[in-house]
Amino acid sequence: MTMDSSTHISVRGVHKVFQSGGQDVYALKAIDLEVARGEFVCLLGPSGCGKSTLLNAVAGFSLPTSGVIDVEGTAIIAPGPDRGMVFQEYALFPWMTVEQNIAFGLQIKGDAKAAIQEKVDQLLGLLHLQDFRKRYPKDLSGGMRQRVAIARVLALDSPIMLMDEPFGALDALTRRNLQDELLRLWTELRKTILFVTHSIEEALYLADRTVVMTYRPGTIKRDLYVDLPRPRDVASPGFNALKKELSLLLMEEQNRHEQDEFRGAAVD
Amino acid sequence: MKRYKHAASGILVPLAALAFWQLLSTMGWVNATILPSPMQVLTKWWAYLRPMEAFDPAQGPYLKWCLSGELIQDAMGSLYRVLVGFAIGTGLALPLGLAMGYSKVAYGLFNPLIQVLRPIPPIAYIPLSILWFGLGNPPAVFLISIGAFFPMLMNTVAGVQNVDSIYLRVGRNLGASRYTQFTRIILPAATPYIFTGARIGMGTAFIVVIVSEMIAVNNGLGYRILEAREYLWSDKIIAGMFTIGLLGLGIDTLMSRLSSRLLRWHRGLEQG
Numbered sequence: 346m347t348m349d350s351s352t353h354i355s356v357r358g359v360h361k362v363f364q365s366g367g368q369d370v371y372a373l374k375a376i377d378l379e380v381a382r383g384e385f386v387c388l389l390g391p392s393g394c395g396k397s398t399l400l401n402a403v404a405g406f407s408l409p410t411s412g413v414i415d416v417e418g419t420a421i422i423a424p425g426p427d428r429g430m431v432f433q434e435y436a437l438f439p440w441m442t443v444e445q446n447i448a449f450g451l452q453i454k455g456d457a458k459a460a461i462q463e464k465v466d467q468l469l470g471l472l473h474l475q476d477f478r479k480r481y482p483k484d485l486s487g488g489m490r491q492r493v494a495i496a497r498v499l500a501l502d503s504p505i506m507l508m509d510e511p512f513g514a515l516d517a518l519t520r521r522n523l524q525d526e527l528l529r530l531w532t533e534l535r536k537t538i539l540f541v542t543h544s545i546e547e548a549l550y551l552a553d554r555t556v557v558m559t560y561r562p563g564t565i566k567r568d569l570y571v572d573l574p575r576p577r578d579v580a581s582p583g584f585n586a587l588k589k590e591l592s593l594l595l596m597e598e599q600n601r602h603e604q605d606e607f608r609g610a611a612v613d
Numbered sequence: 614m615k616r617y618k619h620a621a622s623g624i625l626v627p628l629a630a631l632a633f634w635q636l637l638s639t640m641g642w643v644n645a646t647i648l649p650s651p652m653q654v655l656t657k658w659w660a661y662l663r664p665m666e667a668f669d670p671a672q673g674p675y676l677k678w679c680l681s682g683e684l685i686q687d688a689m690g691s692l693y694r695v696l697v698g699f700a701i702g703t704g705l706a707l708p709l710g711l712a713m714g715y716s717k718v719a720y721g722l723f724n725p726l727i728q729v730l731r732p733i734p735p736i737a738y739i740p741l742s743i744l745w746f747g748l749g750n751p752p753a754v755f756l757i758s759i760g761a762f763f764p765m766l767m768n769t770v771a772g773v774q775n776v777d778s779i780y781l782r783v784g785r786n787l788g789a790s791r792y793t794q795f796t797r798i799i800l801p802a803a804t805p806y807i808f809t810g811a812r813i814g815m816g817t818a819f820i821v822v823i824v825s826e827m828i829a830v831n832n833g834l835g836y837r838i839l840e841a842r843e844y845l846w847s848d849k850i851i852a853g854m855f856t857i858g859l860l861g862l863g864i865d866t867l868m869s870r871l872s873s874r875l876l877r878w879h880r881g882l883e884q885g
């Protein structure tokens with residue numbers, strides 16, 4: 346198989362099989378996906394479609410049953426700081442202050458104290474967190490927590506950012522705010538981003554490319570390049586045309602998911 | 614304002630109980646040997662607390678004289694046993710608990726024995742403790758350390774086992790070694806449980822010290838109330854009991870202050 350030199354993440358022939366009630370369930374089936382350097386790709390689908398499974402496989406948390414995932418031509422065998430992950434539940438360490446959370450990855454790397462402080466200060470500024478540096482996560486709003494989680498990953502300077510429904514738990518305004526913030530950071534830092542969501546609008550607002558996945562077995566149903574200029578206008582005809590197209594695709598999968606649930610089969 | 618109201622209503626029932634108690638004695642409804650009046654108890658309490666001899670500079674400094682009262686000496690004796698027993702019991706339970714919580718192998722090896730020993734009340738060890746350690750502080754400290762050991766152990770195991778796996782995933786994602794995972798993630802995540810274990814362990818230690826003093830030593834608050842019984846000094850028994858109660862309350866308050874200070878990041882059982 347030939348590989349474009351601009352390819353950053355390459356997923357080839359990936360299967361992921363779970364056992365459920367004595368049966369094989371294909372969370373992922375024959376997934377092929379190439380993500381270019383600096384590309385912003387959204388994985389879109391109903392719950393149970395395997396989008397998070399795919400993300401976790403790229404992160405190295407749960408390796409594929411068969412198939413290969415390469416980053417820059419090197420097969421992934423374990424999690425690592427070259428693929429920083431932002432989780433839906435924020436997953437900040439509650440016993441660390443904002444500052445300490447951001448610094449943790451750098452301490453693990455073994456950076457010098459002064460260098461860590463400088464980097465942390467810079468990130469606090471970048472994400473408008475200066476006034477919260479000594480706070481504990483319990484004293485922060487959901488939006489603030491997710492800013493800290495993003496800063497913690499950015500501290501690693503990893504070329505790839507993996508995001509698992511990071512804004513799913515936020516209210517609409519905070520969500521849009523953070524989406525804009527993320528686009529600004531992405532433009533500035535040129536990361537390759539793999540972003541899981543179940544919101545069509547979010548995918549179309551953010552991504553260069555939206556990959557729609559099917560409900561069990563998890564396959565790629567549609568690989569759509571979002572050819573709209575940024576900043577994107579969610580009320581524009583072009584945006585709405587794509588939204589409608591994706592809605593129809595997603596609805597089919599949602600229906601299959603529901604029928605499956607009604608049959609009392611295993612869920613998620 | 615609301616706080617004062619709260620405090621006022623909190624003192625209502627104790628005051629009523631005290632008044633009722635005083636009434637019982639004043640009216641002569643109960644024999645003073647069975648239940649002495651509150652005033653009588655208070656008088657005895659003061660006598661128990663105050664130094665037994667007049668101050669004499671030749672005997673040592675003033676502060677030493679102040680602390681020479683029987684009650685202070687008893688309280689210090691009990692406290693000493695509690696602290697030594699607690700330190701030994703929790704000092705052994707903490708590393709074992711961490712190992713059992715972290716490693717399935719360690720858990721499999723130790724848990725069966727622990728489960729067999731755990732339901733045995735520390736008091737049941739009294740005969741053996743005397744056989745092994747004779748009389749004096751050693752058997753008392755032994756019993757107290759058993760009392761403090763199990764709550765600390767069980768809570769530490771639970772604390773380590775209940776560390777949310779998402780934190781471990783983040784740790785792996787950030788590239789943390791197993792050692793860093795343990796010291797910077799598992800250990801702090803388990804501290805709320807460990808502190809609870811320490812607090813319960815301290816409570817148990819305090820119960821056991823009183824019992825152990827009734828059998829193995831000849832000072833301490835537990836010894837003193839048993840001694841008072843020999844002489845039918847019910848006022849001293851009650852004074853001793855209240856001293857035990859207040860000391861226990863003081864220690865528990867101290868422990869909970871300390872833990873909320875060290876765990877100010879923690880928001881209870883809610884998800885962080």
